[in-house]
Amino acid sequence: MNAVLKDRVGRVAVLLLGMSSLVAGVWGGLVRLPLNLPLPANNANWITFHGPLMVCGFLGTLIGLERAVGLRGYWTYAAPVLTGAGAVMVLSGMMGHVPHLLITVGSVLFWIVTLRVVKLQPVPFTMLMSAGALTWAVGNVCWWADWPVYRVVPWWIAFLALTIVGERLDLSRFQKQSRWSQPLLWIALVIFGAGLVLSAIIQIPGERLLGLGMLALAIWLGRFDIARRSVRQPGLPRFMALALLIGYAWLALSGLLLILFSPLSSGLRYDAILHSFFVGFVFSMIFAHAPVIFPAVLTLMPIFTPRFYVHVALLEAGLLLRVAGDLASAQGLRQWGAILSAIAVAVFLLNTVSAFVFRPQPVKGKAKVAASPSS
Numbered sequence: 001m002n003a004v005l006k007d008r009v010g011r012v013a014v015l016l017l018g019m020s021s022l023v024a025g026v027w028g029g030l031v032r033l034p035l036n037l038p039l040p041a042n043n044a045n046w047i048t049f050h051g052p053l054m055v056c057g058f059l060g061t062l063i064g065l066e067r068a069v070g071l072r073g074y075w076t077y078a079a080p081v082l083t084g085a086g087a088v089m090v091l092s093g094m095m096g097h098v099p100h101l102l103i104t105v106g107s108v109l110f111w112i113v114t115l116r117v118v119k120l121q122p123v124p125f126t127m128l129m130s131a132g133a134l135t136w137a138v139g140n141v142c143w144w145a146d147w148p149v150y151r152v153v154p155w156w157i158a159f160l161a162l163t164i165v166g167e168r169l170d171l172s173r174f175q176k177q178s179r180w181s182q183p184l185l186w187i188a189l190v191i192f193g194a195g196l197v198l199s200a201i202i203q204i205p206g207e208r209l210l211g212l213g214m215l216a217l218a219i220w221l222g223r224f225d226i227a228r229r230s231v232r233q234p235g236l237p238r239f240m241a242l243a244l245l246i247g248y249a250w251l252a253l254s255g256l257l258l259i260l261f262s263p264l265s266s267g268l269r270y271d272a273i274l275h276s277f278f279v280g281f282v283f284s285m286i287f288a289h290a291p292v293i294f295p296a297v298l299t300l301m302p303i304f305t306p307r308f309y310v311h312v313a314l315l316e317a318g319l320l321l322r323v324a325g326d327l328a329s330a331q332g333l334r335q336w337g338a339i340l341s342a343i344a345v346a347v348f349l350l351n352t353v354s355a356f357v358f359r360p361q362p363v364k365g366k367a368k369v370a371a372s373p374s375s
């Protein structure tokens, strides 16, 4: 087996670790709605650990893998392998502190990986991503120390929000910046960071400030992100930009709901705040970036077909129904909305895999160019 193929097989294996958490997490979430669905061997971990499976097992592993691919050195893969393996232990029904510990150690290692990236490239976007990794590790230490999930959630929100803002800064850095862009971003980040830290000490004022920070970041992204321009271009740029702009609207709504309905604890409002962030903002970002990120991880060219609009439309429509159902205490609406979102995830996986399988074959003589990730 040549080196490129060997690397690809290893990456696909780590990707599958993360994907297993996605499947178990979404299934467990549906049962938790509640929907009357079977669970493998009555394994209640899929329900109890729905949140950790989605955030740490799926997203953390995927982001850790993406970062490891960008760096030389096999040690960087230890982070996604540990978080993915810990999550697989959770979903296979294992109890106790060992799986939590693996996930926590994996996230600390991931933070160290991001510090290495900062050392190589000491610029604001790498620092922001590293701050995001640190908040994930802090949240996981608290989770491992038996904090309830709803107190850990602000740290997980910070992990994903800072990582995504960092990624967007990276991708927007070649466009001409307004002189207000940087100072306004720092103001939003200071509000967000202060809210996060305060939320661990005095929950309600802290969470309200965090919500304000989320709202400020959403407005900043909506105003200064390159998506506002690329939405006018056809094909993949427009697809990505539309999904991004919709995601920013969900981030704003989630921040607003957190300001209005703090404290985070449980129930319908909790569901609305969390999922407008995790499904609306984070999954819109994943759907937007997937045509570029998955191929990059596998060292292939970007993929795009207009079919990708189907999974975005299903996700957004489902979430609209779900959040409306949450806010109006309409259980049926909420359940149908969540089912639509789960279908959107399945269609997304199908569309992505089929786009890889049925990708246009490179013209003879250009095969080398098509296989290169940098082209």
Ligand code: HEM
Pocket: 026, 028, 029, 030, 032, 033, 048, 050, 051, 052, 054, 055, 059, 149, 150, 153, 265, 266, 267, 268, 270, 271, 274, 275, 278, 279, 282, 283, 338, 339, 341, 342
């Ligand atoms: C179709 C997809 C999904 C369904 C059906 C679903 C369902 C649920 C339900 C019913 C709850 C309980 C809410 C409550 O306490 O009243 C919940 C909580 C939660 N969900 Fe989801 N969810 C989905 C997607 C996601 C995604 C994509 C993420 C993260 C990326 C996520 C993260 C969380 C977290 C962190 C919690 C809090 C868990 C806790 O307090 O123990 N969910 N979800």
